[in-house]
Amino acid sequence: MNRTSARDQIVKTASRLFFNQGYHLTGINQVIKEAGVAKASLYYHFRSKEDLCVAYLKKRYEIWFALLDKYLESITDPSERIIKSFECRAQYLVNTHFGGCTYLRIASEMPRRSKKISRQAILQKEKHHQFFQEEVRKIKWKLPENETIDTNDLAHIIVILFDGATAQCQIYRELWPFEYAIKAVKKLLLK
Amino acid sequence: MNRTSARDQIVKTASRLFFNQGYHLTGINQVIKEAGVAKASLYYHFRSKEDLCVAYLKKRYEIWFALLDKYLESITDPSERIIKSFECRAQYLVNTHFGGCTYLRIASEMPRRSKKISRQAILQKEKHHQFFQEEVRKIKWKLPENETIDTNDLAHIIVILFDGATAQCQIYRELWPFEYAIKAVKKLLLK
Amino acid sequence: MNRTSARDQIVKTASRLFFNQGYHLTGINQVIKEAGVAKASLYYHFRSKEDLCVAYLKKRYEIWFALLDKYLESITDPSERIIKSFECRAQYLVNTHFGGCTYLRIASEMPRRSKKISRQAILQKEKHHQFFQEEVRKIKWKLPENETIDTNDLAHIIVILFDGATAQCQIYRELWPFEYAIKAVKKLLLK
């Protein structure tokens, strides 16, 4: 029997192609051909290509955060977890040929994107912020008296460095931007 | 007679459309229609849509750096010039409806982009790095003895923050990421 | 409903137009317009114009050999069958306004033709050779002792006369070359 349903095959194939080739450069025909399903089957499961795109964004979300979790599973120190998350990203970018951030790319391909798509992109960014904020909070800060750390600020800055470095790598197709991003993070955390 | 040449009209129109709608969502037909020229005229001046894209990238380069120059023309303090460049960017993003970075967007639309396109994107990033590095060098650092500033590192970090904040704004369609980016820059500079 | 499938309509129309106007002078637009189908329907059934051309060549093959069979159906004498096949060709050329040989024309229109197209052209020529060779073998030769007939040679020569006469007619738009070709055939057979 076919272990994977038609729907899963479609999402899997579309995700691979959207990610590797870009959304607009991937046609429905290629998706169904490589997924091995009929065209009408795709439109049975998804109302439109855009709906398929939403499924794609959800799938990449799961893939990425599963990868990150795995990468950090044996690490407990919060500062190290943050640094390592940058390392994980760097490695991921190499493996995906410097394709950049899925969500930023979709935002770039669809300047007038739908609410559904915007929501998925924001969801991923918020999740990242949340992750960093949790780690930052866990850090035992050694601060002079009367000083406090705004963990929200710091988490936002880290996310910006994270996405900024990802973007630079996408342009240069090289990994060195992460060296600078990690240097910046270290400065901010060890202050 | 016609004051602006056909070529200029084409580049101007294409730039507007590529920037507002995206490269793939803008067809040659729309470009020539809104530019008021014949299709063959476009292909007389540009070998392909991709070549037109290169002209577009060059034009945006001129526009952005001219804007930045203008914004900073009366400012001399290097730290302030850096901060103000972030403000300039923020304002620019509002005016362009949070379209993001032209070069990152093109990289996102064309994962397998040509050398020509890549070159333009890298050119713009290097120019930014160069700008920030020059400013950083001009700062009169008050450092403890035996300490030096690696201006190259710092410039790279600032670029990353700059592009990271731009990317975040593109996702959220809001301006707040620049508050955090500027906070980060200030921390790094006032150290 | 529609008795003839869209595919058949396309092949039928394309064959008529390719044959009457030439391959390059017949646009896809004209084909679909006269066939009464949508452009995408054509490309659903045929990967490219060239593939449609292959279908055209196959169709002409069927048409011509069916015509020839019909023309010769009541004739048994092999020599007469050969002569009559030239008559059949002559009549065919008149009916098709001296359009010449489908396969030689395509070879002329596509100097760098694909393997698929070449194959169809060779197929038709070999079929002709085979037909003539079979007839030649059936002839009861009255030869001096120690002499034999090389049926392969003779069949090849007849094919050459056949195509040569067809070509001449295409140039002159007149039928007289067949008189000479038939004279030559008679000389060669009655030896």
Place this chain on the structure above:
Amino acid sequence: MNRTSARDQIVKTASRLFFNQGYHLTGINQVIKEAGVAKASLYYHFRSKEDLCVAYLKKRYEIWFALLDKYLESITDPSERIIKSFECRAQYLVNTHFGGCTYLRIASEMPRRSKKISRQAILQKEKHHQFFQEEVRKIKWKLPENETIDTNDLAHIIVILFDGATAQCQIYRELWPFEYAIKAVKKLLLK
């Protein structure tokens, strides 16, 4: 100074391209580019692409018959001159990658060709017939009494064999059809 005029350059280039690639597959742009002249220059010397085609046909006429003359210059025996003319053609076809007969090809590319073009094609065929007829007349026939040779017939048959063999070679991209054509010619001459 430029020894060859612009006009000559155009004809030379167009001839090469029309012959190698086909008339319809050769665009005006390629011609002027490879000829190194401006587009308007071409249209100064030739009213249209079709007029350029006429010049092309004339040029090929001269090239071919000059080649033939050269090939036969030391041969006097008329029978041998005829056979050698087939050899010359065979060699010519190899050198031109089995492109076939210029005039038949143009007739194939332009089913509804102009009078001017038709005229050039017929001119070449008649010249060939004339050449063969002259040679045939020079042969000292050893005939039984009461028998005569119709040199006109024979010349026509030879032309048909000549073009037929050329056509077959164009299809097969091989030289063997000339073996059969030459065999046929020998039979007809030595009778």
Place this chain on the structure above:
DNA sequence: CATGAATGAGGGTTCATTCAT
């Protein structure tokens, strides 16, 4: 003689989507 710039019409091909079965 020669040129660069401009053009309308059409080239072949692919798009995402729908429909009857």
Place this chain on the structure above:
DNA sequence: GATGAATGAACCCTCATTCAT
């Protein structure tokens, strides 16, 4: 759930030709 066939609109690009200079 699934399918093959069909579609209108749009895709990027090239054609032979003309015109003002």
